[in-house]
Amino acid sequence: MATFVKTSQQEATIASFSNLKGREYRGHKSSVHTVGWSCDGRKLASGSVDKTARIWAPERLYDSRSSNSFELRGHSESVDQLCWDPTHPDHLATASGDKTVRIWDARSAKSIHTIATNGQNINISWSPDGHHIAVGNKEDLITFIDTKTFKVEKTYVSRVEVNEISWDPTGKLFCLTTGQGSIKVMDFATMKEIVALPAHTANCYCLEFSPSGKYLASGSADALVNLWDLESYACVRTFGGLDWPIRTISFSHDGEFLASASEDLAIEVSLVETGETVHRIECYAAMNTVAWHPSKYLLAYAGEEQDPRPGGGSISKGNIRVWGYAT
Template sequence: MEETIPFKNLHSREYQGHKKKVHSVAWNCIGTKLASGSVDQTARIWHIEPHGHGKFRLWDARSGKCSQQAELSGENINITYKPDGTHIAVGNRDDELTILDVRKFKPIHKRKFSYEVNEIAWNMTGDMFFLTTGNGTVEVLAYPSLRLVDTLMAHTAGCYCIAIDPIGRYFAVGSADSLVSLWDISEMLCVRTFTKLEWPVRTISFNYTGEYIASASEDLFIDISNVQTGRSVHQIPCRAAMNSVEWNPKYNLLAYAGDDKNKYQADEGVFRIFGFESA
């Protein structure tokens, strides 16, 4: 039996973000901006303004639209902020990594990998960079040198996604085997698995307290589970497979984007934000 989610005033809103499907969303380190990456070969930055308890809006003070945009070389499938907010890393379908300087929003590093690279992430101190691969491994690189430090045999099938616990205790990995594994980041050992999803796990994210983890796949829901018990506490219904879920680092807001199309214009990408207040 599932637990009852210990929150109140659940709400969700939809935003038109791109001309084509949105593959990835990521918050900055203080939860005031949301980055989105799309099939349309652009990365966009949105500003968030919270209003009282559980209310928010995304906007740009000058135009009412996105505030920054970078033209990149391929179809972007992953995007993430460095914890100090100074860099953004973007991965594309050609297994190419681009790191952008946030101040200039210009590329400062590019690397092409010879193997399938899926989701990417920095640790909380920003001195390690993680790659999940199609080989079922997690590659641990030193940052900023991007020198290989360790290779973890994490799953028996390809690893699609990774999330870092904001408290610094764990990281989690989602795999094509439909499992989410939880790892002790100091020991690099697996301590728990989450088994609610039935399809390959596409995306995962910890909430800002590290108490909950969201995960999604081709199952028509986003699962929210308790990190310590492994039990599901809530599910968000979806109309299609999800590509990206990302908790805000300061608020109980979950941004998510998937394969479903905007009801007004079939080729326009959208993302949504689910929020709630603590009980």
């Protein structure tokens, strides 16, 4: 096996990480469960237990006042996950425990579509071509919504617990993580199983495709992140820098770095091709969500409570943080 050698550009990027810092932004009244960037990187959205979503303007995030964001109201229960339309920088979808999916226009802060579903929604994904939205609920029912009509097109019932759902970058594969620790890779057109990857020895919570579609990363209650080659469906690398169940993972825009977070008091930033930890972002709290910017080394994240220790800082309940600003 060939030994991977870091390029001079990678070495310079890694060295620069130690000079970057994060900023905290106040907005929500309760814990934030989800963050995500618009496809052009001009907007950042967050969803919270306080039943709202919020949209932030990154170019104005140097000012931490909540006036630099605006609130999206309409859900009657927690907003547990959100996703942006990958083909339109102003369209956002939110999944809530109130048994609805809402589509928002970020230019007006208005809900332009509300789709009723059959259960309390916990995960959501938008297809790469923008034509479909998939939403999963607590009963492991996945509902597919046609974005031309904003009506339910079809449903899929899983026989096992489903924790996360996502299309691959081509839109041909649809994947889900299970409570049995496996990843099911489906043909989206037929929803027939292609392969079930024996990914982890415990509940598999999260997955993410690399931007190129070469890799699939998965995070689990076994505190490991595994990296899968999508040509061979072989596990090519394991990231084991955290000690608690992996809640959330995200690839950088260039696919070179992977961020992972858990109940540990740090976010691990690892080099994808070696698995080595190249940076740790101190958090002092359990993290619920991390998301890299689509074209910059900016990492948004949010979690639970603030550091209870005297003088403790980092992220406070209901706030988000963005790391990657020069000191």
